[in-house]
Amino acid sequence: MTQPYLDPSVSAEAHDAGESAALSQDEALEREVDAMLAAGALSGTAAQFAQPRGADMLARTAAVEGWHNQRAAHQLWQYSRSLEGAPYPIASIRDEAGQGARGINFASQDYLSLASHPAVAEAAARALRDAGPHSAGSAVLLGNTKLSLALEEAIAGLVQAEHVALFPTGWGAAFGAITALVQATDHIVIDQFAHASLRQGASSATPNVVINRHLDVAHVRQLLAGIRARDTEHGILVVTEGLFSMDSDSPDIAALQASCHEFGATLLVDVAHDLGALGANGGGAIEAQGMLGKIDLVMGAFSKTFSSNGGFVATSSRSVKRHIQLYAGPHMFSNALSPVQSAVILECVNIVRSDEGKSLRSDLLRNAESLRGLLAGEGLTCMGTPSAIVPVLIGSEKVSRLVGKLLFNQSVFVNQVEFPGVPIGASRLRLQLMANHNMQQLKRAAPVIGTAVTRARQALAAGEARNK
Ligand SMILES: Cc1ncc(COP(=O)(O)O)c(C=O)c1O
Incomplete structure (x- = not known):
């Protein structure tokens, strides 16, 4: 079932909204986090379901589907999204449940923008x-x-x-x-x-x-x-x-x-x-x-x-x-x-191998250095050295799943990576840059990402304290 696109301009306004609106957004997030924690939608890792037991090889896959369903019911399933068009810096994406959004795309791999x-x-x-x-x-x-x-x-x-x-x-x-x-x-x-x-x-x-x-x-x-x-x-x-x-x-x-x-x-x-x-x-x-x-x-x-x-x-x-x-x-x-x-x-x-290639590589590197600087300014930790890949270390899978959801709903697309992509407890956001990303997109995205991480950490800490 497909649903209409989220409108990125609404998300941008929401991001810039005043304190009272932010407060009610935070209250809404609190309620959502409580529901997620109660349903176990933030728990578990793919490691638990990798080696199911039982004689019926097909039936024993039900456990992983159950885990998926718990997460998907709260829009916390980050995999199997689809592109509606080409993998460009601005892209239209649908999640597995059919929710669409158009926004800034750091989730595709086209480092020198040669697809276009x-x-x-x-x-x-x-x-x-x-x-x-x-x-x-x-x-x-x-x-x-x-x-x-x-x-x-x-x-x-x-x-x-x-x-x-x-x-x-x-x-x-x-x-x-x-x-x-x-x-x-x-x-x-x-x-x-x-x-x-x-x-x-x-x-x-x-x-x-x-x-x-x-x-x-x-x-x-x-x-x-x-x-x-x-x-x-x-x-x-x-x-x-x-x-x-x-x-x-x-x-x-x-x-x-x-x-x-x-x-x-x-x-x-x-x-x-x-x-x-x-x-x-x-x-x-x-x-x-x-x-x-x-x-x-x-x-x-x-x-x-x-x-x-x-x-x-x-x-x-x-x-x-x-x-x-x-x-x-x-x-x-x-x-x-x-x-x-x-x-x-x-x-x-x-x-x-051409001069154009050199210039595209220098655009890509400029983007990498700029985005890393902007994200560091938001208090985030970027791993490694400048390249097309900008990994932002989060650690807790719960936090990064929640961040992934917040970012999708604000039309900033990143890959939220956890086990088996990375070790358990070393979850991260992986942003992938293209030569054709522009400074406006990077400047717009960085505070959205910074705010999402802060809100997710706070909401989860508060939710876990309430639900002890
Ligand atoms: C380091 C590395 N090697 C190999 C591959 C596999 O390449 P492909 O996805 O083109 O099959 C990937 C892709 O994710 C990769 O990251």
Whole structure:
């Protein structure tokens, strides 16, 4: 069932309303929080329902649905919203229950705003006209096209590796690369905050997975030394990200690569969030750290900066590419990127490498620095360093769920992230910027976010005290 849009101008007025109106809004919030607490709508985490028991595999999913229903009845379900149009800085969104709103969008991933670039739209239209709507095969079974081969070359140039294997999703690239290369007797050392595609790839490949403290190279060295002291026969893969997707921080890539070489290990860096969007020429964190062309395996996704779906693995070795082509399930057994996707990504790579790309990256970075400054001015803690990702640490899931609801109703869209995206108790708002966000939007959003966090914290503290 769809419902009419909330009007953002009403929300703006409500935000600026006088003290008496604010008081009644707070009273209304108090009552709402009491009802939420009484219904248990703010409680629980997805961890509780991840491994249901019982012989009936389908019926045992009822518990998670019950948890969803409790939350959704109070407009506290943050997932499965839909866009009505394109993922631009101003967007129209509906929540799962059909409530619509039009407002400032920090919940989409289009870091250089290339989804709205006329050359990208033109490339997509040309590919559709010339090559049709789908690839009609996996990459090894006639799914390659003239465009996908050109894309392999373009990515090889961007990351300075000779050989590139493409995948239909970034997920498939991460999972496929790890499961193809790592045997059950090998070892994996993986950062504690690595993306689910990398973690699930690791646990599918081998039982010998150890987790290193986030960004802690000394810990990685210690783990590598321990593994090598026991086992000189098998391979070790070290897995990290160029820019961590929930934390906006980067490891010391040179130090990690040196440690890997010291202990005969291989380094894989997932550049999903930084390639194209960071680095003087769009080479991401690896370029920013002077390591282009020097990393064992570079893996990425096109879904953040290259305005399409898809992923890749890049290597300096022809045989590594051959092995991945044969043994990475999502490359061998899943249909390849469509010609339209390849054409879009190829055009985006051209823009990323041009002067226009430089200027879009500088717009994006200016937005990141401005928004971080504005949010800090509201007393909020932004994690990590400036990039397209601005994570605002909240901690309590209850507070962040309530903030998410308040912000949606005030037409400011952010992703409220909790387990399994981040550890329990480390809930946060993840804002994602685009080059085309403007200062007016950032200035308008920051106080709305600051006020929502303050109101949610206060209302919950008071509600919990009342309901003790
Ligand atoms: C670090 C990282 N790697 C891989 C992926 C998977 O990419 P995709 O969503 O394009 O399949 C993501 C996407 O969320 C990601 O954040």
